[in-house]
Amino acid sequence: MLKAAALKIPQIRRLWQDRTDLLAQRDLLFQENAQLRSRGAEQGSVFFHYNCSFDALGTINRHARNDLRPDPSFVTNFLGVKVSPRFFPSILDGKAGTIEPLPIPANWHADIAEWAAALRAVDLASERFRVVELGCGWGCWLNNTGAAARQKGLAVELIGIEGDSEHVAYAYEAMAANGFSREKSRIIHGVAAPEKGVALFPVVENAGASWGSEPILNATSIQIKEASASGHYQQLEAFPLSEIVENKPVDLLHIDIQGGEADFIDAAIADLNRFVRYIVIGTHSRQIEGRIMSTLLSQGWKLEMERPAIINLADGQPQIRVDGVQGWRNAGPAFGHIARKA
Template identity: 30%
Template structure:
């Protein structure tokens, strides 16, 4: 049997009602450099070179449906929103492959606003983006509540290699083994030859440690999601209420469905990745032109958003 009888999938028409409670009553000033959204989150647009720079110094009260135009689609906002409903006075979010930590920051800001004690962890292997995460946390007044871990998430404590990226490239992924000692470029999953450097790793076992559950585990790892999630699945089932996965090929999506549905997780919402199979690539992810998303609910935790629970 696959799936569970506890959770209901999220329909597109329900998304506004799920997101609306995150709306901030008093929006902060954009100070001429931020994009301020409906939830009161300030994003330093000049820090993000791929973002439309005309958003600098603007405020929007619109819900991010179908997208916000610079950060993500509505599905990831839904994942954040449903994770904020729990039976505790605390909230915990772990963002792996964090970039500038948009979800860790937003989760902590919204949880604190609702009166919960909140903590976040953001894991990012690329030094510039790790600094962005620290800046974004400070810009939203939660830098003391978010730990930025400059490392790559993997299934063991080891050393891997990570590409040296320019500012606009958010598609970096680790390679097994250390970087070439002579600095020679290595081929990445897209078929590009890029200089790599050594990075230390952290595991989900260390990130999820402690007695408190993690309300949202957000994973975005450019095609190596299975290598990180599946070896830690027993622990994830014990500790994580909601799992949001940025997906980068259909194989990953299918494997997650086949594995998690058999273990009584519920797939609440998804948008499949899109690929164009032109030419030759070293991996399926190399063909992907638009990432996908999956939002999973753990049936072992019953303190879910009322819209997600099937009425008996």
């Protein structure tokens, strides 16, 4: 008995040291978080100026992991999501092997409003979490909310749609790096649109440096012919929301389609009402924000997060400096009906 107990002592010491290391990392994260908040407040960061009906900072802090280990090939964020510096060379070069602090008031990709709204959808989900990202790029919100949902113990399904073929490859690469199999993830190489058809999508030379390409929807036969001849555009299939979600309920729909969001909301409102529990939208003008509010409020949706687009004025004209964010919760009866049937 004494011999067996002696053999366990080194194991107990290792476990105690691991616990000490984890607590130290947790304390460091909280300290960095407090410093960021203090610095942002002192500088009057615009990213602290949002309207929210839930505890945004508490939501972000609650999902922050304290068991993270750096990976020499990736930048690791506060949720444990690994991002290849190759995706954003001008931003992340030289940062592989680091763990990022909490995004308060913001990090290189998003601010309090967007992080909190996306994680709010995870908090509202139970048993499973199904997320769809329109204009998914490298799968940012698929990976981030998927990782948070998995940490919560939910079954996860990730669906993205993206027009740039290299970004599609990035998304699959990122999902594999973060432990999401292709059985539970799907990226559509195409464009989200109000109705089925053909879209023209720009061809870019450096996918890691171009993340704001805007498609041409409902292209005419002349536009298609000219675009094909120029080599600057590719023809892609355009998909309505019902096809993208496969007529099944969705816990989070993230929309960032470079200025087409209000048109999409208007055209897809029946499917949004029926299938989508929560929407997070990146907005690209104050006019777009007003149109979305008008449409969704009229349908009984509840606005839970709002941070308006940040603009500059140039010769009397508004110019977008930072996209806005809106987080909407489906409060209508239609979604509850389809969710019960699913």
